[in-house]
Amino acid sequence: MTSLAALAAALGVFAGLAAARRHRRVCVVPPELRHPSLYVPISLRGATSLRIARRLIARAASAAVVTGAVRLRSERVPAAGGRPAVRVLVYEPPDRTRPSGALLWIHGGGLVMGTPEQGHELCSRVVEELGVVVASVDYRLAPEHPFPAGLEDCYAALAWLAAQADALGIDPTRVAIGGDSAGGGLAACLAQLAHDRGGPAISFQLLQYPMLDDRTALRAGLDAFVWTQTSNRFGWSAYLGGLRDAEPRPYASAARRVDLRGLPPAWIGIGDIDLFHAECVDYANRLRAAGVPCELYVVPGMYHGADRLAPAAPITRTFLERMTSALAAATSSRPGRRV
Template sequence: MDPELEAFIPLLPKVDMTDVAGTRRNFDELAATRPAPDTSGLEIEDRTVPAEPGVPVRIYRPQRARGAVVWLHGGGFVFGGLDAEHPWATRIASDSGAVVISVGYRRAPEHRFPAALDDAYAVLTWAAEHAHELGIDPDRIAVGGHSAGANLAAAMTLRARDEQGPPVRFQLLNEPILDDRHETWSARNFTATPWNNRAIRIAVMDYYLGSRPATPYAAPARATDLSGLPPAYIATAEFDPNRDEAIEYAQRLLQAGTSVELHQWPGTFHGSLAILSAEVSQRQIAALCSVLRRALAE
């Protein structure tokens, strides 16, 4: 493991999947301790996207933006939110030059699949329909997210294709959880890795699905047809149970004719890019922003 990251492992908060409320508080408290991000040069606005129910979003507008990304936070469908995602959304908007529409989707277990996906897709549809108001090109809208948010982003591209919905320019999937079956080598063997391990991913998928069988919209790795999807950037962490299914998904997208940039970050673990002092984290974040900037500028 990267020595800069390894030094922080004893300081990481414990993830107790049996205490959702307590772990949410821990996540929120940790997020509150981070330094306030530099928001200069950004116009930031909280809105509610009309849907049933309404979906809270936080919009970050850089100057002279042409494209946008509908951004979905991580947290295993259970944790996270607009405030916790604020530093990341700010950084992405500032460094990529894209309008970032950060989505406060409904969380499990109170709201199981497909609630989060319905919220995310409603925001994508709204963004396309209100592109002029947002000051963006409707043909330059990407989707992206971390972990569970990356699952939602991948599912949105499948749904948009199947329903002839809004055109998605690009999909940015960072450390995605894509499969409910937990059968890959990394999903079976990473039982004690930091922040995410086999037991945690099983628990979050159980919270998300409940008793419902998984469909490709809940677990995109189950999709048998990956043709006609937008280009992708997929990033994986070496010590992450999500690693192998993301690599396999990238390979299947390539075989279906989709252009993919796949980046496996050595020495990292799930969510370790939050350790901003580490050099590898800085490179990870810079890569996310750079690839998004290129995708929306082309």
């Protein structure tokens, strides 16, 4: 056998072993959540893969539509400290009881990709079912704009919601914040930042499989479907300017905060095979220990972003129903809680 043939045979063996390992891993996923992409792991590794991923997300987002009779408009909101204005998408029901509650939504994308348009379906659903206003933030992304750029954009949007409460017809005591994946992690950091700055008021944190702890990227032997450890390392490194054991900057990573007392009540939803499962469970337990009401909803066999790949599956539909119900309770007409 020639050296080239031997190499090809060895590569074939390794590829076969890798495929077998992936097949065994997929077997732990409930049949209704299995998707072809689970068999072909794709990770962010550098500028080229990020550029491709951004292009694909932008293409998908451009095809997303606002559902029902929801009204959508775009606003440019001011930011402090000479920072550029922030684009915010505002979703409103055609008629609602004023003042209503509101949700500031922060999209996911590993801190390095994504647009608010990708959340059209979810934001429309919240508006239609709950009769609230939703504002979705187009925050700046790493690596072009590392920490704290994106977080400060989210704070600017929150401050604008509070300042324009009368004009928007919202109750400033019933403003919730939330996000999915990296957006959930930014929402958790935003709750900490608003608490320490004395406002604006936040009534609730809605954290959908949030990206809370950069230290997960430092752990060996971890991997998961969809958002892989390789992607996780790339995202955190781009956002923070590298991975390190010690991170002294407050609000860089929500889970690094020691004192969680006084934060708004929270809902955290996560699958037990999601890369972020351990950090989400730990953060929920720490919130509770600090006296912060927190509902933790863990879904067996659910991977990261399963609601996007299998939206019709009963498991993901129940997951979104639980999330919407938690938000409904927080944005109802009962008095809200201030930070």
